[in-house]
Amino acid sequence: EQLKKEIEAMVAQSADEVEQLRIKYLSKKGEVSKLFAEFRNVPAEQKREVGQAINTLRDFAQERLDVLRSGVQEQKDSSVGVDLTLPGESMKLGTRHPLSIVRNEILDIFKRLGFVVSEGPEIEDDWHVFSALNFPEEHPARDMQDTFFIQRNPDVLLRTHTSSVQVHDMEEMEPPIRTVTPGRVFRNEAISARAHCMFHQIEGLYIDENVSFADLKQTLLYFAQELFGEGTKIRMRPSYFPFTEPSAEMDVSCSICGGEGCNVCKYTGWLEILGCGMVDPNALESSGIDSRKYTGFAFGMGIERIAMLKYGINDLRLYFENDVRFLNQFKSAH
Numbered sequence: 001e002q003l004k005k006e007i008e009a010m011v012a013q014s015a016d017e018v019e020q021l022r023i024k025y026l027s028k029k030g031e032v033s034k035l036f037a038e039f040r041n042v043p044a045e046q047k048r049e050v051g052q053a054i055n056t057l058r059d060f061a062q063e064r065l066d067v068l069r070s071g072v073q074e075q076k077d078s079s080v081g082v083d084l085t086l087p088g089e090s091m092k093l094g095t096r097h098p099l100s101i102v103r104n105e106i107l108d109i110f111k112r113l114g115f116v117v118s119e120g121p122e123i124e125d126d127w128h129v130f131s132a133l134n135f136p137e138e139h140p141a142r143d144m145q146d147t148f149f150i151q152r153n154p155d156v157l158l159r160t161h162t163s164s165v166q167v168h169d170m171e172e173m174e175p176p177i178r179t180v181t182p183g184r185v186f187r188n189e190a191i192s193a194r195a196h197c198m199f200h201q202i203e204g205l206y207i208d209e210n211v212s213f214a215d216l217k218q219t220l221l222y223f224a225q226e227l228f229g230e231g232t233k234i235r236m237r238p239s240y241f242p243f244t245e246p247s248a249e250m251d252v253s254c255s256i257c258g259g260e261g262c263n264v265c266k267y268t269g270w271l272e273i274l275g276c277g278m279v280d281p282n283a284l285e286s287s288g289i290d291s292r293k294y295t296g297f298a299f300g301m302g303i304e305r306i307a308m309l310k311y312g313i314n315d316l317r318l319y320f321e322n323d324v325r326f327l328n329q330f331k332s333a334h
């Protein structure tokens with residue numbers, strides 16, 4: 001009777017405790033088993049009655065343990081160490097890459113002017129990267145030193161600029177054409193703080209009747225002031241590209257010192273940010289555009305360089321190393 005009360009009162013918080021109770025009552029040396037051992041001493045006329053009582057007690061203990069065991073299991077299933085009063089874990093939000101932020105900003109400015117975004121392949125043929133753009137046969141940019149060739153004759157190569165996309169656009173579209181072409185480009189250069197074997201460009205193209213250098217200048221002035229701030233000044237210096245004539249390089253007044261002179265602009269007050277010019281009639285004709293009817297301008301810039309100026313980044317390699325300590329500093333939903 002005493003044992004029965006005990007067994008009835010058994011409680012257990014864990015599977016371990018259930019096991020302890022099993023050992024205590026039902027194992028070979030357990031309390032119930034002891035009763036079986038004492039059974040020998042029971043007078044013969046009582047054996048039947050006592051035997052039944054012990055069997056009932058054993059079954060009862062077994063049942064109780066089963067109930068306890070499933071109780072413990074249920075508890076475990078419904079709350080594996082969960083404290084529902086704790087505040088939830090907040091999700092870690094990623095950040096946009098600085099190059100993506102600046103690329104989107106630049107594209108947005110040109111989209112507001114009516115340009116459409118156009119993209120093309122990174123692996124190209126000689127025609128789209130060089131020949132259609134009026135590069136002479138012996139031009140050094142075609143050289144192995146600059147260009148990554150995948151295959152020779154016919155040439156398969158990594159584009160060295162996104163002007164190749166402009167060739168596709170001119171081949172496929174009818175003027176007026178207004179495109180901006182963001183993309184990754186590749187040049188065989190030793191990797192350092194100031195040079196990398198790949199970088200990102202955005203180039204622009206506008207072809208229509210009566211497009212003039214004044215249109216180019218005004219477009220780029222608007223762009224510079226949108227990107228670097230209202231007071232930004234621009235200046236054009238004569239330059240050379242095979243696919244534009246005349247050609248220029250454009251500087252903006254230094255956004256860091258405002259033209260006073262600092263070590264970012266090397267005390268000149270000016271920063272070079274892009275190349276541009278009027279599309280050479282040869283380049284128009286190569287892509288099937290009538291150069292007597294249409295004129296156009298083009299420009300191209302490196303995104304890494306502009307992001308460096310905007311954020312004061314001094315080493316190109318930081319862009320491609322995926323160090324979250326660097327990447328986390330750029331917060332933008334854009």
Ligand code: PHE
Pocket residue numbers: 160161162163203241244275276277298299300301
């Ligand atoms: N494609 C030139 C470069 O990669 C940039 C450029 C584009 C210059 C358009 C003039 C006009 O250096």
